[in-house]
Amino acid sequence: MTVEEIFAVLEERYGATREKQDKWGVTAVVSASYLHNAVQFLKEESGIKFDMLVDIVGIDYLTYPNHEGPRFAVAYAFKSMKNPGARIRLKVLVSEENLNVPTITDFYANANWYEREVFDQFGIVFKGHPDLRRLLNHVEFVGHPLRKDYPAQKRQWLSTNDYLLPQLEQRLEELGYKVVQRSKEVETNDNEFLEGSIKE
Amino acid sequence: MGNEAEKPNIITSSLDFLVNWGRSNSLWPFPYGTACCAIEFMSTEVGRYDLSRIGSEYVRFTPRQSDVLLVAGTITYKQAPILKRIYEQMAEPRWVIAMGACASSGGFYDCYCTVPGIDHIIPVDVYIGGCPPRPEAFFDAMFDLQKKVKDESFMKQRAESVKEQLEMIKVKTAEAKCEAKTAIHDKVVDIKDFMKEKEQNFVKKAQFWKE
Numbered sequence: 001m002t003v004e005e006i007f008a009v010l011e012e013r014y015g016a017t018r019e020k021q022d023k024w025g026v027t028a029v030v031s032a033s034y035l036h037n038a039v040q041f042l043k044e045e046s047g048i049k050f051d052m053l054v055d056i057v058g059i060d061y062l063t064y065p066n067h068e069g070p071r072f073a074v075a076y077a078f079k080s081m082k083n084p085g086a087r088i089r090l091k092v093l094v095s096e097e098n099l100n101v102p103t104i105t106d107f108y109a110n111a112n113w114y115e116r117e118v119f120d121q122f123g124i125v126f127k128g129h130p131d132l133r134r135l136l137n138h139v140e141f142v143g144h145p146l147r148k149d150y151p152a153q154k155r156q157w158l159s160t161n162d163y164l165l166p167q168l169e170q171r172l173e174e175l176g177y178k179v180v181q182r183s184k185e186v187e188t189n190d191n192e193f194l195e196g197s198i199k200e
Numbered sequence: 201m202g203n204e205a206e207k208p209n210i211i212t213s214s215l216d217f218l219v220n221w222g223r224s225n226s227l228w229p230f231p232y233g234t235a236c237c238a239i240e241f242m243s244t245e246v247g248r249y250d251l252s253r254i255g256s257e258y259v260r261f262t263p264r265q266s267d268v269l270l271v272a273g274t275i276t277y278k279q280a281p282i283l284k285r286i287y288e289q290m291a292e293p294r295w296v297i298a299m300g301a302c303a304s305s306g307g308f309y310d311c312y313c314t315v316p317g318i319d320h321i322i323p324v325d326v327y328i329g330g331c332p333p334r335p336e337a338f339f340d341a342m343f344d345l346q347k348k349v350k351d352e353s354f355m356k357q358r359a360e361s362v363k364e365q366l367e368m369i370k371v372k373t374a375e376a377k378c379e380a381k382t383a384i385h386d387k388v389v390d391i392k393d394f395m396k397e398k399e400q401n402f403v404k405k406a407q408f409w410k411e
Contacts (some may be wrong), residue, residue, distance in 0.1 A: 137313075138278050145312045152311055161281045 001045025003086055009046070014038045019091065027075075027089040035092055036102045042078055043107050048086045050078035053104075056114035059121035060188035072093040074124060074192055077180070094171035103128040138162055212355040223267070224295065225255035227342065230266035230290070232283065235273030237300040237332040243345055245336040259312040262288040268345065269322075272332075274302040275315045287322045295349070298339055301331045344382045 007028060010016040014037060030038050033107055042050045051099040055076040061067045080086040092101055103126040106113045115126040116135040123144040126132060136142065140158050152160040169179055208216075231241055244257060245251045260266040263286050275283055287296070298318055301307035304327045306316035318324060325348060326341045359393075 150312070154312060156277060156312070158277055158281060161285075162278060188219075 003048070003088065004045050006042070006048065006088065009041070010038060011030070013041070016090075020090075021035055026087055027091055029091045029093065032092050032094065035090065036099065036104065038090060039076070039107055039179060041105050042088065042090075048080045048083045050086070050088060053077070053079050053108040053114070054087075054162050055081050056111060057097040057117055058118040058124055059120060061109050062147045069093060069123065072096070072122060072124060074097070074118060096177055099123060099125050100127050101125070123147065201340055207352070210356070212353075216354050218360065219350060219354040220350045224346040226255075227256050227268050227295070227349070228260050228266045229256055229270045229297075229411065230260050230263055230286070231270050231272060232286065233270075233272045234275045234279070234303060235300075235332075236271035237303070240332040240335065241270065241272050241299065241338065244338045248269065249335040249339070251255065251339075254346070256341070256342065261288075264291060267291065267294060269294065269296045269330070270299060271303040271318050274298040274307065274309060275318055275321075276313050277315055277359065278313070280315055282323050284321050293352075295325045295345055297326045297345065299328045299338065299341075300333055301329065304329070305332065306400055 001047050003026065007016075007018060010028050010030070014030055014034040016030045016034075016038065019029055019048075020025040028038075032141070039169045057077070059073040059075060061071055061073065070093040071177060074094060076092075078088050078090070085179045086185070100126045101124055103111070103115060105115065105126075105128075112130070113128055113135060116131075116133060119126060119129075120134040120137050121144055135141075137145065138158050139162060140160075141156055143154075144154075166175055173179070231238060233239075233241060243249060248256065258266075261345055263269075267290075269290060287294070296318075298304045302309065302314075303318050304324075306314050310316075315321065326345050328337050328341045330337055
């Protein structure tokens with residue numbers, strides 16, 4: 001099964017359209033409702049098994065010249081390890097009103113952090129993600145910095161360092177440990193913790 | 201007594217000289233290295249340039265034992281609270297060197313996540329230009345810092361700190377007196393009320409027995 005045939009199947013079964021602007025001709029635009037099935041097809045059913053997720057990228061078309069259609073897009077880059085050189089890219093258009101996209105963490109484990117990053121920087125919500133938190137920015141950070149309408153030089157002062165102890169405790173508890181006692185410094189008051197994130 | 205201690209005389213000035221000589225020749229750095237400037241600091245520290253020639257013998261990785269906070273590299277907003285906390289943990293006297301363009305001014309990172317110069321968070325004594333600066337530039341900064349340390353007057357600072365402490369003690373004693381007064385006043389009022397109630401009870405009882 002060649003890449004061309006896979007495109008034909010994608011167009012036929014999942015209503016994908018091929019993007020003409022793509023220089024290499026490997027991009028297919030899929031609607032969000034068909035994304036999960038299309039990824040399953042690419043990974044498991046197609047002859048060339050795309051078993052590697054290279055990247056997930058968020059795109060904001062707000063200031064893009066001559067662009068029509070929804071504001072955001074999420075692009076998935078897949079690669080085949082079995083058939084080297086075979087690559088395919090799926091693209092999901094996301095409108096500003098409905099920012100939901102289904103997650104693909106059940107197929108690719110590394111999609112977990114990629115999706116967290118896209119959520120962090122663009123505010124796109126991945127439905128069904130096991131742990132959708134900010135990845136790069138601080139928990140107190142307000143807004144999504146890679147959106148084109150975020151003022152690039154707007155600075156936000158943060159009151160505390162990033163608080164990762166709950167996740168550590170959770171992971172230790174999964175390994176069979178138990179929290180017996182916390183020191184006073186570790187215990188945070190939620191209200192205090194989130195107060196005063198921005199000093200104007 | 202206060203005025204005499206503030207004026208420099210032969211004892212205080214020679215003590216100043218001695219203390220400053222000791223301080224300026226044993227400036228132990230705390231390397232807060234986050235980027236390529238830290239690599240340059242490593243080459244300053246070891247064999248070829250050898251920072252221990254001027255007395256910065258040990259690089260201390262705890263703020264409690266170091267004199268100079270050496271911020272080498274980009275400081276992000278996420279890291280700013282940590283840097284501030286480390287600075288607060290250092291014992292006085294303490295000095296800060298901002299090494300390189302990023303620590304001094306944010307460098308070319310003009311964006312949402314980089315602090316535009318660490319002097320927004322903590323006071324800085326010496327800035328070093330360069331991206332990253334050469335070890336010679338770092339030595340120059342250390343000499344500048346030594347000059348600065350030698351200019352300081354230990355006795356004057358001590359007199360000032362003693363003055364501050366005295367004032368604080370005065371304020372605190374005044375507060376404590378006020379609190380004690382109000383507490384005593386409240387107690388007196390309580391006792392008076394209590395006595396009044398008792399008297400009324402007695403009067404009532406007396407009336408009852410009369411009847």
